[in-house]
Amino acid sequence: MTNLWSTVTVGNLKLPHRLAMAPMTRNRALFDGTPGNLSAEYYGQRASLGLLISEGTQISDDGQGYLMTPGIYTDNHVEGWRKIADKVHASGGHLFIQLMHAGRMSHPDNTPHHRQPVAPSAIAPSIQMFTNNGKLDIPVPRELSQAEIKETIEDYRIAAAAAIKAGADGVEIHGANGYLIQQFISEHSNHRTDEYGGSIVNRARFAIEVAKAVVDEVGAERTGIRISPEVPLGGVDEGSSALDVYRYLVPELAKLNLAYIHMLHVGNEELLSEIRSAWPNTLLVNRAGRPLKDIAVDIDAGLADITPVGAWALANPDLVKRLKLDAPLNEPDRATFYGGDSRGYTDYPTIDEKTLQNR
Numbered sequence: 001m002t003n004l005w006s007t008v009t010v011g012n013l014k015l016p017h018r019l020a021m022a023p024m025t026r027n028r029a030l031f032d033g034t035p036g037n038l039s040a041e042y043y044g045q046r047a048s049l050g051l052l053i054s055e056g057t058q059i060s061d062d063g064q065g066y067l068m069t070p071g072i073y074t075d076n077h078v079e080g081w082r083k084i085a086d087k088v089h090a091s092g093g094h095l096f097i098q099l100m101h102a103g104r105m106s107h108p109d110n111t112p113h114h115r116q117p118v119a120p121s122a123i124a125p126s127i128q129m130f131t132n133n134g135k136l137d138i139p140v141p142r143e144l145s146q147a148e149i150k151e152t153i154e155d156y157r158i159a160a161a162a163a164i165k166a167g168a169d170g171v172e173i174h175g176a177n178g179y180l181i182q183q184f185i186s187e188h189s190n191h192r193t194d195e196y197g198g199s200i201v202n203r204a205r206f207a208i209e210v211a212k213a214v215v216d217e218v219g220a221e222r223t224g225i226r227i228s229p230e231v232p233l234g235g236v237d238e239g240s241s242a243l244d245v246y247r248y249l250v251p252e253l254a255k256l257n258l259a260y261i262h263m264l265h266v267g268n269e270e271l272l273s274e275i276r277s278a279w280p281n282t283l284l285v286n287r288a289g290r291p292l293k294d295i296a297v298d299i300d301a302g303l304a305d306i307t308p309v310g311a312w313a314l315a316n317p318d319l320v321k322r323l324k325l326d327a328p329l330n331e332p333d334r335a336t337f338y339g340g341d342s343r344g345y346t347d348y349p350t351i352d353e354k355t356l357q358n359r
């Protein structure tokens with residue numbers, strides 16, 4: 001018997017089971033970053049997943065990396081997200097908005113102000129990204145000054161306040177996948193010589209200061225953070241001291257009593273059990289690439305409290321029902337992941353009685 005279907009808490013929320021929807025960028029916002037009209041329907045359809053972690057949502061013009069991603073820093077953004085939060089709540093779910101700053105993983109063609117992207121250091125990720133003008137090299141970013149680092153931390157705080165104003169139950173700080181926070185953490189992308197670079201303590205400082213600002217603004221019970229130790233996305237190679245920085249960071253975050261850590265896990269089992277021991281609150285583990293049959297393995301082993309699901313949740317609005325009934329799943333259509341209309345967004349069917357009876 002699996003523990004997957006037992007209740008669990010996140011901050012002050014009591015959730016009905018241990019699945020959640022992993023954050024997924026869908027590139028369907030309006031040009032000004034307001035979530036598009038279909039987004040409320042999309043998230044509402046998936047409310048039975050209990051905790052829905054939104055797509056990466058930029059905290060400022062500088063924070064935008066990709067085209068048509070939503071923001072959470074203007075009145076229009078708040079109104080757009082309010083529709084989503086209302087729909088999710090009316091359908092019985094809970095919403096955490098993922099606060100994202102892409103840092104150097106951006107392109108002037110993709111941002112409202114068309115400026116050079118910013119980062120801890122002027123080091124390009126040496127990869128390409130999609131822009132309005134096709135797939136282009138990501139340019140060398142501009143190094144943030146210390147004053148700008150403080151302003152960026154303030155942007156996280158303001159965005160967190162806006163998320164709560166929009167009716168979200170909390171926010172997830174995006175510290176993963178090679179975006180700004182991980183660019184500070186990694187010695188590969190951070191060559192600073194001030195107190196934000198160099199030693200482990202210095203490279204973890206930005207993440208901790210962002211977390212403090214967000215906690216200060218919206219409360220620890222409404223703040224989670226995502227990390228991705230050893231995940232080489234965005235050209236980030238965390239280098240030899242990769243694991244030590246997380247060994248330092250996690251206990252520091254524990255002092256702030258955040259509602260959860262969300263770990264994108266690529267298989268360093270020793271690190272996962274260390275984080276499990278060092279982290280007193282709820283631990284979300286998204287084990288990338290695990291087969292569906294192993295969905296409850298970390299929960300049942302006591303290594304995770306919640307297992308967020310990405311692509312299967314994207315393709316199956318009624319994933320919880322299907323898994324409980326051991327029913328067949330819709331296959332995710334990768335061609336419609338990033339951008340487009342309702343196709344591959346709100347038109348994945350729920351399972352019907354006929355299919356269930358004919359099994």
Ligand SMILES: Cc1cc2nc3c(=O)[nH]c(=O)nc-3n(C[C@H](O)[C@H](O)[C@H](O)COP(=O)(O)O)c2cc1C
Nearest residue numbers: 022023024025055056264286288289309310311337
């Ligand atoms: C379409 C798509 C968009 C994604 N966008 C984000 C994102 O905005 N923020 C993030 O932290 N992870 C993002 N991810 C990663 C997922 O949250 C998750 O870690 C990954 O899909 C592995 O989980 P899965 O095997 O259950 O899909 C995205 C994944 C997919 C498939």
